[in-house]
Amino acid sequence: MTEEERQNLAEMDKWIEETFEENYIRMRMDGGHALTPDVKEMALEQVKAYYRKLRDVAENVTDTEVRLTLPGQQTNDGREYTIEGIVDIVRDNDRTVMYDIKTHEADYVRQNIELYENQLNVYAHIWQNLRQQELDETAIIATAFPNKLLDARRAGNEAAMQRQMDEWEPLIPIPMDQSKVDEVIADFGRIVDSIEGKSFRPPAVEVLVDETARSREKFGTRVCRNCDARFSCGAYRNFVVKTNARTGIDFRRYYADFGSDEEVAERTVVGVVTAIE
Numbered sequence: 666m667t668e669e670e671r672q673n674l675a676e677m678d679k680w681i682e683e684t685f686e687e688n689y690i691r692m693r694m695d696g697g698h699a700l701t702p703d704v705k706e707m708a709l710e711q712v713k714a715y716y717r718k719l720r721d722v723a724e725n726v727t728d729t730e731v732r733l734t735l736p737g738q739q740t741n742d743g744r745e746y747t748i749e750g751i752v753d754i755v756r757d758n759d760r761t762v763m764y765d766i767k768t769h770e771a772d773y774v775r776q777n778i779e780l781y782e783n784q785l786n787v788y789a790h791i792w793q794n795l796r797q798q799e800l801d802e803t804a805i806i807a808t809a810f811p812n813k814l815l816d817a818r819r820a821g822n823e824a825a826m827q828r829q830m831d832e833w834e835p836l837i838p839i840p841m842d843q844s845k846v847d848e849v850i851a852d853f854g855r856i857v858d859s860i861e862g863k864s865f866r867p868p869a870v871e872v873l874v875d876e877t878a879r880s881r882e883k884f885g886t887r888v889c890r891n892c893d894a895r896f897s898c899g900a901y902r903n904f905v906v907k908t909n910a911r912t913g914i915d916f917r918r919y920y921a922d923f924g925s926d927e928e929v930a931e932r933t934v935v936g937v938v939t940a941i942e
């Protein structure tokens with residue numbers, strides 16, 4: 666890195682720190698919630714790391730927070746609904762790229778790429794067909810720190826942290842494929858019918874146990890641990906029974922389990938960084 670680049674980065678760090686503080690004060694006034702110093706420091710660290718990783722994209726964004734709307738949709742049960750999404754657009758020379766920012770971990774996005782592919786292709790459809798705008802590429806920006814980086818951070822292992830930081834690839838290209846757009850829109854319609862029809866059945870316990878898990882944690886741990894409905898959810902109760910068949914069941918431990926202090930702090934950071942971005 667040249668001296669000039671080092672100086673520019675130091676100036677940008679200063680700007681991020683000031684803007685972060687301003688946004689934090691605004692968030693506190695809006696929501697009335699304060700962060701512990703640890704969580705605040707980690708959130709700031711994440712914003713800085715995120716800038717270093719995606720400097721090119723950040724400096725070339727031409728349209729931020731573009732609201733995409735697909736009105737006039739109808740569900741199978743005849744309910745009217747509108748699909749909305751927010752994306753960032755980079756126009757560089759003759760190329761246009763659409764980015765969707767997600768607070769998820771990059772590995773999780775890669776392992777579940779079809780979920781993101783479906784949604785982003787609907788946005789691409791709105792952009793190209795309704796807005797009649799050119800589009801060359803779509804991609805997800807996954808802002809959460811990778812689990813391995815968090816593990817290294819928890820262990821205080823600077824060398825491993827640097828290695829994980831170098832390996833972190835938060836930009837994930839999403840193939841453009843318009844063949845499933847109608848199917849995805851119909852899926853949105855089914856979700857609207859379920860919500861409006863007050864059909865909130867939890868998934869089968871097999872989903873929570875998720876033996877074919879593509880992410881590091883089971884659904885019952887990764888998702889249900891953050892769900893307030895778990896205290897009265899039959900699927901979660903069965904999940905606890907099933908995963909403790911050998912050792913015996915301690916429901917109290919499960920219902921009081923929100924993850925370790927670090928994991929709770931990391932989830933809070935994800936929320937804070939999103940609000941600040």
Ligand code: SF4
Pocket residue numbers: 867868873885888889892893894895898899900901
């Ligand atoms: S605990 Fe919550 S997230 Fe998990 S299955 Fe039940 S309702 Fe769904």
